Amino acid sequence: MSVEKRLLEARRWLAQAWDDWEAGKLLLERGKHAQAAFLAQQAGEKALKALWIALGLDPWGHSLARLLRDLPPEEAPFFHPLLPQALALDKLYIPTRYPDALPGLTPKEAYTEEEAKKALEDAQAVLKAVEVRLGQG
DSSP states (O other): OOHHHHHHHHHHHHHHHHHHHHHHHHHHHTTOHHHHHHHHHHHHHHHHHHHHHHTTOOOOSSOHHHHHHTSOGGGHHHHGGGHHHHHHHHTTTTTTTOTTSBTTBOHHHHOOHHHHHHHHHHHHHHHHHHHHHTTOO
């Protein structure tokens, strides 16, 4: 795939990441904290996959931390500082969605407004970093 095609595809992934993030903000406003947190995780994942695509790599999996850790060494100085946010977002992938993921609680009961806000802030940091790297920010 040519560099131009890779960048076009990466921008499509990043656009979807921002759309997921915006949907998460709307869900937060409606009190849907678990769903907002999950969309924050999805936004971060899609943004990092956009970066991988732009670099000509084949992203796989759902762990933001792994997607960061497995970047080429030349990308590490810019993206590895986001590891705390990536780890926090990784913890939202399963338990925000499934009623059997947390003992005795449903996601609706378990997630707070503060947690959803923090998830969206963490995701936004990832999205903005990818945006800058792709020359869009």
